[in-house]
Amino acid sequence: MTVTITKQAEAYLEALAKTLEIPPARYEQAERSYKSLGKWLHRDDSTVKNYGPDVFVQGSFRLGTVIKPESDGEEYDVDCACSLTKLTKSSLSQARLKELLGEEIKAYRESKGIQKEVHEGRRCWRLEYADGAQFHMDIVPCIPNAQAQRLLLESRNLDARFADTAIAITDNELPEFYEITEDWPRSNPRGYAKWFKSRMGDAFIRRRQQVLNEMRAEGVTASVEDIPTNRVRTPLQSAIMILKRHRDIMFADDPTDKPISIVISSLAAHAYEGEDTIGLALLSILSRMENAIEHDGAKYIIRNPTDALENFADKWEDHPERAQAFFRWLAQAREDFSSAGRLVEYRRMSSVLASRMGRDITDQASDAALQPTRLGSAGLLGKATAASGTAAPSVSFADEPRTPKKPDGFA
Template identity: 30%
Template sequence: MLNLNDKKAQIDDILDRMAEGLQLGDARYDRMKQHYEAVKNWIEKDEKFFKPFNYEVYPHGSVRILTTVKPIGSDEFDLDIALHLKTNHAAHTPQKIYQELKRRLMEHETYKGMLETKKRCLRLNYSGDFHMDVLPGIQEYEWDEDRLCVPDRELGTWVSSNPRGYAKWFIDRANTVKVSLLEKAIRAENLPADNFRFKKPLQRAVQLIKRYRDIYFQDDDTYKTSSIILTTIAGIYYTGQESIFDTVEGIINQIQSNVSRLPHRIKILNPVNAQEDFTDKWDSEPAYYEAFKAFAVHLYNEWQELKRENGVLNEGRILKGLFGEDNFINAQRAQTELLESYRNRRDLGVNRETGNFVKASTAASTAIKTNTFYGEKKVFRK
């Protein structure tokens, strides 16, 4: 799915394949879906409180906006679920909604041993696999189907939230570009559309930046930057680039500019609720902001190195460091299989100056011979 004369398309193809490799495997995704459906059914069968209400249970977060990333090592993936009641929130206290959900989950023989209370949600720990955060809430306004009042257990008050509205905002931002660079490459090379998952550059960029974050903070995650901050920054700073490479570059350039230019910390507000500052912890615990700045500067510097014409070996070294060696190798292997199909058609060459793959007819290129067994011409005898 790449134009052999376009280096940016070649790198985008590698980045896309790496992002695809970061997604949750089908087996884990199916397990999560089954557990989500089971929890949903258990809540729906409650006779004591929930059954009379009109409500929805739906996923939000990275699963909804298609930016999931497999955890590294023993880390667990988090599945965010909203329990959205459509009733008058003034008729219920925050403590009541929270305690009723806790009561219902505690009535389940399995769930009661997995339950962990959090500030605004209740967590079910599926040990060694993932955890499910169930956020209870009541629709804040009748005329807005997305905004919720959620209980803050520590404050004992309702807090405005909008997880579904946030997902809509992000998807709208991702859809700023109608046809990505890789989609155009498919059409140019006349390849079948099912060779490509058609995720937008912004979604791929978020996956890659989150993976770099995981690697960067792997040894010490005390002040690790949260996914909601990185996702929101990416959505705010995205300006509709068609390529994954340009999207990542545009985001990190904006971060670098603001971090170095502003005399105060950058502030990342919830785009669908300006009263909520996702980065308010950076005031009370400045070490989080300092860690974010160091993380952003390192990514910026590595990306500048990647932009230089240093050949495929150096580019591979940088990409391995940013997004993981195994992930890069698997993506490179997949791209090589595609390039092998070009080689077999004798369309493939190598640029003598950069080492990048190009069409064999391109100036300053050397054609690559068709592969044969041990480099010898195959002779078939009767």
């Protein structure tokens, strides 16, 4: 089936993305929180100061794809990592690393008067802030793993471009958790963020310049380097935000099987080809989203672009219902957004998407679309739609599910 997107649908989807954005103050709050913890770990009587603690944000806050919680009762999940950069896998066990950091996080909680106890997760420590803060911080203990990661990937003739920022993390469900061993779980959030930024391509550069121009128009003296990444919102990021909310609503009663964000973000980033507008990016991504899924005859594989030995779909083999849930969600998203993309009346778009995105969100979007001066990226929208008149280029969705294949140039 062929789908065209009207300029009205473009405006509406841009407004929809805006309604999902979190206030800049939330980014600033998260940044203050993890920087405050970093200062605590570097204080004179810190038990880990000499191990070179490095605290950094990861996940959706780093990628700029955080969406507002569906209700005021839900919290923002701020994912961080703390690397003790002067330690190695040969000097301690995963358990000892987690214990070292846990003791300091608990002391930090007491020093700040945080009422809720620190909670231990499988791979992290959770710091629960006051109710009014509406967020918690998950801190993953880790140590550098660049050299081992590079050797591992190069020995398999795999892409090692992002190995320099690789880390080794802890997992208390693994049998070797208490042993001193070289066999630790691997991760690379900084490398992933670098890859994700590369997928945004020129759209990131253009949007960052636009933000700079807006700041200068308001009398703010700044350079491009002064602009925080979270102030830049590309069509790829906005499309992912819309897809995540669609996923959340569809699986509200089935949280176990709902597609995980890293799968959605990775497949969307692979599928993005520099489209200038949110609507065209969204529909184009949906039309190509299976292309980065492999199937080796026995299982599905969605490779981590910074570590081709890691499979983001590894749980699908033991839980085939999760693979089925993903493809069911993808088919539904294609149907919903292609239907909205053909419309020219904002209220009708809201009616089509209300049950999939939430009535409050869709009504806000239609109200904002009727007042285009309220949209933050009108320049990008105007550029894409001025020449099209009534419709942007067509994109096609297959009538039947495609068989995943090995993608070309995956990383």
